[in-house]
Amino acid sequence: MLVSWRYRERKSLIQAFDPSAWIIFYACFIVSTMFFWDLRVLFFFLAIALVVIFTSGIKWREMYRAWLFICGFVVFFSLLTFLTGRGGMEVYEQEHTITTLRAPFTLFKWQPTLDITVERALFALSQLVRVFSLASMTILIPYSINPAHYGITFHRLGLPDKIAYAMDLTMRFIPTFGRDFRLTMDAQRARGYEIEKLSGGIISQVRKLAPLIVPVTIHAIAGSEDIIDAMDLRGFGIGRRTWLVQLQYRMRDYVLMGLAALILIGSVIASMFGFGKFWVPEFLLHMVGG
Amino acid sequence: MAMVDQAPLLQVENLSFRYRDRPDYAIREITFNIKPGEVLLLAGPSGCGKTTLARCINGLIPRSYKGEMSGRVLLRGQDTAGMSLAQISQNVGTVLQDPERQILGTKVINEVAFGLENLGLPREEILARADAAMEHLGISGLHDRDTFNLSGGEKQKVALAGVLAMEPGLLLLDEPLASLDPASGLEALALIRNLADDGMAILIIEHRVEDVLKVSPDWGLFMMGGEIQYDGSAAGLAEAVDYREVKLPAQIVLERAAVDPSPVRLEPLLGKAKADSEPLVQFDHVSFSYEQGSEVLHDISLAINPGDVIAILGPNGAGKTTLVKQAIGLLKPKSGEVLVGGRDTHDLSVAEIASTLGYVFQSPSHMLFAPSVSAELAFGPNNLGHPPEEIKKEVQEAIDIMNLSGMEEDPPLALSFGQQKRVSIGAVLAMRSKILVMDEPTAGQDYKNYMDFMDSILLLPSFDAILFITHDIDLAVVYANRVIVIDHGRVVGDGRPQDVLSDYEILESSRLVPTSLLDVNLEMFDRTQCFMRAEALAHFPSNI
Numbered sequence: 001m002l003v004s005w006r007y008r009e010r011k012s013l014i015q016a017f018d019p020s021a022w023i024i025f026y027a028c029f030i031v032s033t034m035f036f037w038d039l040r041v042l043f044f045f046l047a048i049a050l051v052v053i054f055t056s057g058i059k060w061r062e063m064y065r066a067w068l069f070i071c072g073f074v075v076f077f078s079l080l081t082f083l084t085g086r087g088g089m090e091v092y093e094q095e096h097t098i099t100t101l102r103a104p105f106t107l108f109k110w111q112p113t114l115d116i117t118v119e120r121a122l123f124a125l126s127q128l129v130r131v132f133s134l135a136s137m138t139i140l141i142p143y144s145i146n147p148a149h150y151g152i153t154f155h156r157l158g159l160p161d162k163i164a165y166a167m168d169l170t171m172r173f174i175p176t177f178g179r180d181f182r183l184t185m186d187a188q189r190a191r192g193y194e195i196e197k198l199s200g201g202i203i204s205q206v207r208k209l210a211p212l213i214v215p216v217t218i219h220a221i222a223g224s225e226d227i228i229d230a231m232d233l234r235g236f237g238i239g240r241r242t243w244l245v246q247l248q249y250r251m252r253d254y255v256l257m258g259l260a261a262l263i264l265i266g267s268v269i270a271s272m273f274g275f276g277k278f279w280v281p282e283f284l285l286h287m288v289g290g
Numbered sequence: 291m292a293m294v295d296q297a298p299l300l301q302v303e304n305l306s307f308r309y310r311d312r313p314d315y316a317i318r319e320i321t322f323n324i325k326p327g328e329v330l331l332l333a334g335p336s337g338c339g340k341t342t343l344a345r346c347i348n349g350l351i352p353r354s355y356k357g358e359m360s361g362r363v364l365l366r367g368q369d370t371a372g373m374s375l376a377q378i379s380q381n382v383g384t385v386l387q388d389p390e391r392q393i394l395g396t397k398v399i400n401e402v403a404f405g406l407e408n409l410g411l412p413r414e415e416i417l418a419r420a421d422a423a424m425e426h427l428g429i430s431g432l433h434d435r436d437t438f439n440l441s442g443g444e445k446q447k448v449a450l451a452g453v454l455a456m457e458p459g460l461l462l463l464d465e466p467l468a469s470l471d472p473a474s475g476l477e478a479l480a481l482i483r484n485l486a487d488d489g490m491a492i493l494i495i496e497h498r499v500e501d502v503l504k505v506s507p508d509w510g511l512f513m514m515g516g517e518i519q520y521d522g523s524a525a526g527l528a529e530a531v532d533y534r535e536v537k538l539p540a541q542i543v544l545e546r547a548a549v550d551p552s553p554v555r556l557e558p559l560l561g562k563a564k565a566d567s568e569p570l571v572q573f574d575h576v577s578f579s580y581e582q583g584s585e586v587l588h589d590i591s592l593a594i595n596p597g598d599v600i601a602i603l604g605p606n607g608a609g610k611t612t613l614v615k616q617a618i619g620l621l622k623p624k625s626g627e628v629l630v631g632g633r634d635t636h637d638l639s640v641a642e643i644a645s646t647l648g649y650v651f652q653s654p655s656h657m658l659f660a661p662s663v664s665a666e667l668a669f670g671p672n673n674l675g676h677p678p679e680e681i682k683k684e685v686q687e688a689i690d691i692m693n694l695s696g697m698e699e700d701p702p703l704a705l706s707f708g709q710q711k712r713v714s715i716g717a718v719l720a721m722r723s724k725i726l727v728m729d730e731p732t733a734g735q736d737y738k739n740y741m742d743f744m745d746s747i748l749l750l751p752s753f754d755a756i757l758f759i760t761h762d763i764d765l766a767v768v769y770a771n772r773v774i775v776i777d778h779g780r781v782v783g784d785g786r787p788q789d790v791l792s793d794y795e796i797l798e799s800s801r802l803v804p805t806s807l808l809d810v811n812l813e814m815f816d817r818t819q820c821f822m823r824a825e826a827l828a829h830f831p832s833n834i
Contacts, residue, residue, distance in 0.1 A: 001390040001393055001394075001437075001438060002390065002394070002438070003438045004396055004436060004438065025614060034545065037492045052539075057769055061344070111749050112477075147396040148395075148396040148397045148400050150396075156590045163655045164733075169394075172396070180656065183651075183653070183656045184656045186615075186620045186651070186657045187651045187657035188650070188657060189620065189641065189669040190618055190620065190640060190644055190648070190649040190718075191639040191644060191657070191669060191673060191717065191718065191721065192641045192644040192645065192670055192673030192674045192721065193641070194639070194641045194673070210659055211657075211659045211669065212659075213659075214656060214658075214659035214703075215655060215659050218655065218658075218659075219655050219656065219704055222655065223391075226386075226391040226392070227394065228354070229350055229354060229386075230386070230391065230393075230394055231346060231394065232349075232350065232353070232354060232379075233350070233373050233375070233379055233384050234379055234404055234405035234407055234408060234452065234453075235375065235376035235379045235405055235408040235455065235456075236404075236408045237408070238374065238376035238408060238409070239410050240410050241407050241408050241409075241410055242406070242409075242410050242411055242412065242413060242416060244399070244400065244413060244416055244417070245400075245412070248672070260502055284810055
């Protein structure tokens with residue numbers, strides 16, 4: 001059976017809007033953010049994300065796990081880019097070294113060296129801001145849209161009945177998968193299985209994960225067969241369906257969608273004129289004497 | 291309440307079906323019909339073809355499940371072969387065994403309205419019909435609740451309302467009692483009777499014949515090996531079938547078993563308690579609540595002692611599973627402590643506890659993964675570090691007890707639900723833990739199968755104690771030497787079966803319903819001095 005995200009009715013900015021309008025705003029936000037590497041522009045998007053977060057009305061206790069995950073994820077990848085110096089190759093050509101750290105040892109005649117450059121540091125920071133804005137806007141959605149409205153929300157975006165309902169089921173599949181994973185984990189631990197004791201090479205480690213992966217996968221497949229049967233038995237997909245839930249756009253929804261369109265169009269035009277590319281402040285270059 | 295002059299609503303004629311990937315026919319030459327207002331009981335052991343027959347009637351065969359089909363299914367005189375699923379679904383409403391697998395809607399109202407939405411009806415009509423269906427089943431109060439937070443009984447009523455809203459002429463119920471506590475089961479049966487009296491034709495597939503007889507079905511069918519073995523009055527069904535195959539009322543078993551040879555008396559080996567020994571598991575003022583939400587267990591103190599065979603009874607959602615999960619350390623108490631072998635579960639890993647306490651989860655599909663049954667059974671003992679020769683012996687024994695021989699090399703995931711359930715119990719048996727804990731061991735099993743493996747498990751000398759969670763009072767009557775009743779997170783009864791189960795006040799408040807077997811046992815208790823199964827009572831006192 002499908003379970004839902006921890007949605008609750010809240011007095012929040014997101015929930016003040018129609019869910020379809022919000023999805024449109026969200027999509028425009030995501031696409032627009034992707035055009036830019038300029039930290040000054042990214043801070044604009046970060047500011048939007050922060051306003052949405054702080055007006056979401058979701059308590060820290062409710063979603064601290066999600067935040068920890070996002071922060072861990074974002075910091076890890078930014079750090080990885082910073083340390084390897086890869087990832088930013090396309091956006092900057094020149095590097096200005098601040099300092100170079102050399103490891104006091106060698107491995108097979110190779111001495112690990114870390115060049116700390118202005119560009120790398122700024123690129124890592126830009127990436128951090130960018131990914132954090134995208135991830136936090138995404139994670140807020142399941143907490144803020146009534147699960148009973150998923151189907152109609154997608155249907156109103158112009159998707160056909162079948163695809164809209166499939167999106168509805170998909171949205172709810174994720175937390176269901178999480179629940180099944182926990183149940184399987186418990187069942188296998190009760191059989192003396194300890195995931196902490198995984199050892200060996202990658203392949204044997206993956207093989208040792210089979211007791212978790214196989215039941216969860218099979219359960220998901222069997223569960224989707226049940227869902228298909230249950231839908232068939234009640235005449236799903238025979239023609240145009242009525243959606244019981246009715247949603248109405250209000251003035252503010254049109255304003256939001258207009259704003260979304262403006263941001264998107266503005267971003268497209270700005271990037272066409274080469275605005276918003278990776279930016280290195282002059283004074284930093286002066287500081288390192290470049 | 292059959293109206294003789296009415297035309298049959300459903301006619302099944304010479305129906306046979308073979309699944310595409312199976313060599314044998316699942317059903318063969320089935321013929322019967324149902325008229326409006328009739329209740330037909332279809333009984334039979336698992337694998338007899340009941341589910342296949344149901345799929346042929348509701349149209350999933352041949353539309354979703356392919357294979358070779360011959361014969362005809364007629365609805366109101368029309369061959370369903372030419373109908374779409376949508377047309378059939380307006381005539382045949384199906385409620386699956388497990389409402390969990392059927393409910394799609396997020397809120398109750400969405401679920402009930404789902405079929406009507408698909409038919410493209412106007413909103414006002416959908417709302418009116420959905421409200422009427424909920425009203426009829428007495429669940430109007432659930433209107434805006436989240437479906438996944440409902441109790442088992444509520445879920446089933448919601449699934450039923452979703453089907454009734456489509457106003458089918460025939461209602462197909464696949465084991466409607468399987469996931470319900472006894473009181474909810476009785477309510478469901480009363481509802482079914484009402485629907486039939488209102489003119490709906492009803493086909494109930496159920497192996498708990500005893501319970502279904504309470505709605506006085508008009509006809510009974512008994513299927514075995516894909517064929518109809520009995521077709522006649524429902525009362526006659528109880529006379530015609532083997533009382534060891536399906537669950538019949540105790541009085542009937544008593545009469546019929548009296549003329550059969552006396553059964554071998556089973557003496558549980560672990561039943562010989564060492565009275566002065568230390569408790570195996572001790573709950574000391576345990577309270578527990580999940581992350582968000584109110585307290586689920588309140589101040590529970592009890593001990594599991596060597597020799598205990600404990601049945602844990604209680605309504606859906608009373609906290610039975612939560613209680614048992616404390617013992618294996620999957621959940622740790624918020625206050626108080628749980629001691630396993632004298633050690634606090636806070637200081638033990640689940641794997642460490644698993645060597646003392648083997649826990650069989652409710653749903654087998656959450657644990658089966660191995661390429662073969664043998665490998666599946668060897669997984670637990672392997673994790674616990676048993677030596678290879680030892681594991682071989684343990685696996686073989688589990689196979690024998692759970693009646694799995696011949697399937698050693700089969701992938702568990704390809705087996706039927708009942709067989710999977712047995713594999714999952716076998717997988718824990720093979721670990722040779724000192725305490726065996728089973729959550730709903732009989733769910734999805736037919737009567738003969740679960741009685742057989744319960745018999746074998748109790749005869750195992752290797753356990754110090756056995757504990758099982760169940761809705762089935764008879765299981766407690768036949769097997770337990772101690773009964774614990776949990777209600778609203780508290781222990782409301784704990785003692786010998788004859789003491790706890792004779793207190794009808796406790797039973798009633800915990801949504802338990804006395805069974806015919808319990809009644810007979812209580813009647814004869816002055817003479818027997820212990821509870822026993824109907825076959826044994828039939829030969830009392832000669833078999834003592």
